[in-house]
Amino acid sequence: MASLPTVLVGNTIKLDSEFKKFSPPLHFEKRKYSTKELEFREAVSLITQGNTTLESSSYVPILQECIDSNSLSGVETIHANIIKTGFGQELFLMTFLVNAYAKCGTMESARKVFDNLPQRNVVTWTSLMSGYVHNLRPELAISVFNEMLEAGGYPTNYTLGIILNACSALYDVNLGKQIHGYIVKYDIQYDTSVGNALCSLYSRCHCFDMTIKAFDRIEDKNLISWTTAISACGINGDSAMGLDMFVKMLAEGLEPNEITLTTVLSLCCTMQDLVMGSQVHSLCIKLGYGSDLHITTSIMYLYLKSGCITAAKKLFDKMNFTNLVTWNAMIAGHAEMTNFSENGLSAYFYGIEALRIYQRMNLSGLKPDLYTFSSLLTVCSSLVAMEQGEQIHAQTIKTGFLSDVVVGTALVNMYSKCGSIDRASKAFVEMYRRTLISWTSMITAFVQNGRPQQALDLFEDMRFVGVRPNTVTFVSVLSACSQVGTVDQAMAYYDMMKNVYNIEPVMDHYACLIDMFVRLGQIDEAFEFIKKTDLKPSEFIWSILVAGCRSQGKLELAFYAAEQLLELKPKDSETYFLLLNMYISAEKWKDVSRVRKMMRDEKIDNKLLDWSWISIKNKVYSFKSGDKKHKSDEVARLLEDLIEKARGIGYRVEKNLETVDEEKEETTASTAHHSEKLAVAFGLLNTSNAAEILVVKSTSMCRDSHNFMKIISTLTSRTITIRDSKRLHKFYDGQCSCGDFGHSLV
DNA sequence: ATAGGGTTAG
Incomplete structure (x- = not known):
């Protein structure tokens, strides 16, 4: 955060009447450049020959040419020549030179020229400020502004526009508002350059109402005013x-x-x-x-x-x-598909494709930037590819893009979704600037990794430092409450959201509260809450209720909820599989046949696309149920062995689709296995003894598999992390981070 | 002398 320039605290900006009228600044006359017809190359050759018949104003278009071609050496040559020819005292020319050095990226030279000027006016000051903003040193622009004020200089509308841009670059809306105060005081809000700068500042700082107000006040709205407002x-x-x-x-x-x-x-x-x-x-x-x-x-x-x-x-x-932006858009587009694919498997393919595009981009010689890195980190989090994610992390350090707030936030998110809460919080702590989204990501990370209390503590920290939570933040907060399971606390936060922050509850908030009732076994309270709030539950809420009713043994309610779910998602195969499994568990074979017939009528695939994959040493191994790939004998043997041992300490294979033979409708030996069991077994065989196992699954975990993993984590003394289509499960020492309510449904 | 846009994170 930029510290507040002390000069601005007192009323020290002296704006005179000249300023108010927007008359041109003192000591500056617009020159008519006589060299319009003079060719750039000709001019340069004249200069390099030392033949100095040029008049001082002729240097300006040549310098402009150097700026356009970003030729620092050109500027230096001309600078030397100006000195030689004795034009070094011409203020307007030297001002342009400050500008030229600044635009070519060397503020040291720009500052040197400025310091040696015979006199200074508001234009020279403003050029220097603009240079600092242009070279990403907004804080220096502000200190130059203060220097100017202390030296008795008066700002113009251009100066104020640049300083507002500096505030914008620093995301320092408070300083911007102070400047705005003076702008209001001297009634120049209607000026186009001031108004545009205000619009842009407020837009960048997400003060939407202020943006539109500033826009409305501009008298002559130009294309830039409109574009800024539209973008806002x-x-x-x-x-x-x-x-x-x-x-x-x-x-x-x-x-x-x-x-x-x-x-x-x-x-x-x-x-x-x-x-x-x-x-x-x-x-x-x-x-x-x-x-x-x-x-x-x-x-x-x-x-x-x-x-x-x-x-x-x-x-x-x-x-x-194509340029970097084209490639970035391509990568970002694929990265986004990994979030929005209903099906975990297609998300996986989009993610792989994004990484391939990145490889091609590298081959074409383009260097990645912060946008590339943010998208790539999103891809890695979707793929739960921590090794690749770590490599990208390393690259962001090397290239310096880690300091970008979006990249930092994406990193927090990546580590969190890969189940590494320690690395996520390290990444968060090391950020030098945090936005609401950064805070929310970290709060969500704690929730995802089963640490609700830390999530709530962080939320209070966030409030303490004055960051205002939004809808998404409260979804995570209420979700944390549902994990902690204190109804009073959850309701207190729910009220805080509505009354303190004026945030209208949305379906996700209700889902968290209902999830809490269900976890506490308070099924009746859940239904009562639905009635009380006149809520029309979403699919997600019904699916929570199904799971809850089942685990509470309230089968009638469970079937009711499942039918509601089916009504909302009549084409969704997972819902049918849920119903099937429920009837199989209840051994209601007639209903099993009925549901199977409905599935045939609706042309629902008879097989759920159940895939799991595990990444070991940069290679990805994928499995589907009953798969025979990847050293199948060894994997099968280990799995049988583990199931046998698990049985010894109380594990029972639950009857479900995977274990029931369709023809005979009865439980068979567990020869068929869920894909994640295969992936975990493969991981156990191919990693060192203490290594964590990290598996991704395209659908959500079933209850049987969830129980099995808990026991396996004890048996093998390993941490097993499974990211399914719904959430993260971290199995350790017989426990799961989801608190046993994360596995759902099927 | 000043000003605007596209691709990114929960």
Whole structure:
């Protein structure tokens, strides 16, 4: 966090009447450059020959050319020449030189030129500030601002715009508000550059209302004002409003440029609105931006986000030019699919594809940046690929991108989802800046890893440092409460959410509370709560109730809840398998046949896509039920041996689909195995004695397998982590981190 | 002399 510049605390900005009227700054006249016709190369050759017939203003377009081609050596050559020819006293020229050095990335030289200036005016000061903002040293821009004020200089609207940008770069909305205070006091909110900077600051700091207010106050709204406001709508999650503004902008007669269009396409993208997207695309083509790289990348990303992976790939392969952003979008698009795939198996393939694209990107010679790393970490967390995740962690350290708050948060999330809570919290502690999402991620990490009390403690820390929780934070908090199992505490947080933070409860919050009642065995209270809140339970809530009723032996209610679930998800194979298993456990064979017939009628696959995979030394081994791959004899023998030993200490194979022969409808010997049992056995055989086992499973774990893993963790003295489609299970010493309510259903 | 966009995290 940037410390507050002391000068700003008192009323020390002296704004004179000149400033209020926006007259041009003192000592600065706009020159008409006589060298418009002078060719750049000609000029350079004149300079290098030492033939100095140039007048001082002729240097400006040459310097501009150096800036455009980012040629530091060019700037240095011209600098030397200016000194030689005695133009070093020309303030306007030296100001431009400060700017040129700053734009070419050497603030040391810029500062040196500035320090040697014969005199200073607001333009020279402002150029230096702008240079620091441009070179990612906003805090230095602010101290230069203070220096200027102390020296008696007055800011202009441009100066204030730059300082607001510095605040924005520091995410220091409080300092920005102080500056805003002066802007209000001197009534210059309607100025375009000040207004645009305010919009941009508030947008970046997620103060949406302030953004729109600042926008409304701008007298002459230019394309930048509109683009900033439209983009702010997107950041705020109100893409529809952004599209409305875009239409309004068009109605006002402004023509969008490629940047506005890219922003608008990104709105279509978050709305997954292919129809609107293709309309905007047509407009892009009409305005001549059809082959613009940003536009094409946005269209590609729109396809990706709308699930049209093949179309996106086609476009990608057809593109003549790609840059890092194109590749990042491709990787991010696949990374996102790993989150939204219903089916764990397809998530796995998307994840692998994302890593492949990354390899291809490396081969093409592009260097990854913070966006690449964030997406890759997401992929690793979805794949539960901790080894790859660690490699990417190492790369973020080497490249310096670890200091980015999003990368840091993604790292916390990756370690958490891979079951390594210690590394997750280390990553969190080492972050130098944390956003609400970082805090929420860490709170969620504790919840995911079965440490509810630490989650609640961290939540209080977060409140203590003044970070305001949101809906998502409270889902994790209530989820932690349900694990702790204190009804009063949960209700207190529920009330806090509603009354202190004015957050309306959503289905996930209700689900947490119902989950808590169910865990406490208070099935009646759960149903009562549903009635009291006039709640129409979601699928998820019904599935919690099914599991709860079953474990409480309330079979009638369980069947009722399961039927409700089926009504909400009539095409979902897992629900049918749930019902089947329930009837099999109850040995109601008639109902078993009835459900099987329903499945045939609905054309539901007779086999659940149950896969598990384990990554050992960068190789991934996948298993499906009853699989015979990967040293099957050894794996089978070990598994039989473990089952035998487990039986010795009370394990009984539960009757379910895996263990019941379909034809005879009776329990057979456990020759068929769940995929995760195979993967764990394989892991036990192929890792050293103390190593943790980490397995990913495409569906959710069943109760039988869950019981089995608990016992195996004791028998082998190993920590076994299984990430299923619902949550994380960490088995250690006969216990599971989910508190035995995480396994669900089937 | 100043200003805007796309890809990222719960």
